[in-house]
Amino acid sequence: MELTFLGTGAGRPSRLRNVTSAALKLPAPSLSVWLFDAGEGTQHRLLQTPIKLNRIDRIFITHLHGDHVFGLPGLLSTRAYDGGVGPVTIYGPAGLQQMVECLFQLSGTYIGYDIQYVEAVEGVIFDDGNYRVEAAALEHRIPCFGYRVIESPRPGRLDAGKLKEAGVPFGPLYGKLKAGEDITLPDGREIKSSDVTGACIPGRIVTILGDTKPCANAVRLAEHADLLVHEATFAAGLEEKAELYGHSTTVQAAEAAKRAGARKLVMTHFSSRYELEDAVQLVDEARAIFPQTEAAFDGAVFDIPCQC
Template identity: 45%
Template sequence: MQITFLGTSSGVPTRSRNVSSVALRLPQRAEVWLFDCGEGTQHQILRSELKISQLSRIFITHLHGDHIFGLMGLLATCGLAGNTKRIDIYGPPKLDEYLRACGRYSSTHLAYNIQVHTVQPGVVYEDNEFTVTCERLEHRITTFGYRVAEKDRPGRFDVEKAKALAIPPGRIYGQLKRGETVTLLDGRTIHGADLCGLPEIGRKIAYCTDTIYCDGAVHLAQNADVLIHEATFSHQDAELAFQRLHSTSTMAAQVALAAQVKQLIMTHFSPRYAPGNVIELKDLLQEAQAIFPNTQMAYDFMTYEVPRRREAELAKTSGQNEMVNY
């Protein structure tokens, strides 16, 4: 699972930062999932190592322009490329109405299937590998945050050890891989857990923007490997954050701390913190790290590989985090 930040500015693009969009690359299934699609997102994809042809799902948080103005253009490009069969789009009420209006007034006809899903808090998508859930956030219009949870995998099956025990291959191997206990024809009882490595704990990613600090964000981020959270304003501009229902850097850090996440990556920065101004983005990073040390600041085309942790490693890391946080 690899995260690529395609746009990290809030409201308007700048010379170095485009507006909101984050891609999640799933190489094991040759898919790309997109979270928000601000104006110019398709240009950002072309400048990255991502492939538009692998785009299969798009999750929209809310209908403000800096999160959706690039959506229709991206969908049209996918259609002209001719290698897209279906894209599923998830988002708040009236997203389908918005896309229909864009297609009608621009006379855009897509040659592939688009399925728009209106989300409500809870599970919005699930297959045998992933579960995607959403929660309401607190912003000026209806807004949802998303959580992608990879399902746990059994540990690697030790074939050589099974052969050394003279266990006949075939259906029995499958049972043992699933951790089952099997009684062989010769009377021996074999426990699958003895032939498998430590379970691989599924990775978890939370995406929360736009919002002020809220319980929904904390719930989505609970024990996540990575929390991507907006940090539009500095703590010194908290009054603006409350007025516009956006987060400060310290609010993002407080969500990360309350949810006991492993890594916080802040995004969606106001252009007011450009280099040379009284407050700069480095100040926002320092504010957040004072509360939650494991904080990074995203930039356009930054990539982050979400590490996989086995059960024992996860327990060790959790213990280390508790020492740091408290």
């Protein structure tokens, strides 16, 4: 599982940073890509990565400010040119479907695949047994959501010694046991998966927040997250400005990560007032409170290892 940042700037694109978007690549066997926000220019940034548009099958929009959504119609339109692409499901605040479909209608854009819209509400908005996504409202100038992606626990590794001792023949039965299924051998003996596998491998948690000032839901969504993506529009000392515009500072992002017990914080959504070299100072401010902090930049890829 890895997260690629396609845009890390706030408000408007700059020479150094595109506006907000990030792509979460899920591991095998899924290999799907989930997109979080699609600011202007997102599809251009995708062209600079190995990620293919036809692998994106779910898109999560945090809110309807242009720097988070103006790239969505173009991306969906380009996806239609690939031919043979599967359906896509888009989650986001009320009004998202109306905005996109109105633009398609007025521009005469034809989309040759199914688009399903799911209006984001607080609670579980997706669950296929392998991954669950929870949403919660944040505190910004317009309705805005954060998303918590929870990977289900996986069966532990097979114990070769125990398999040999039990007389399990190598082959398909191994796969069933690995998948957590109990089996019956030809001689009638039942072998329980739990008896020949190690402890379950905990699933990973990735929390991606939209624009927000400090709030309880941000901490709740980030609880024990392996990776927390939190906006840090302003440097420490600009808390009043952050409050005015519904944003957070580096210190406030770090405080949220600390309260949530997150494993790692990646800050993004930086004001265009900051140059790339300013990231060192911004990270230092946050690390004074939460040492496991990094600053995202366009094209950055963060691996999210399992806690094996």
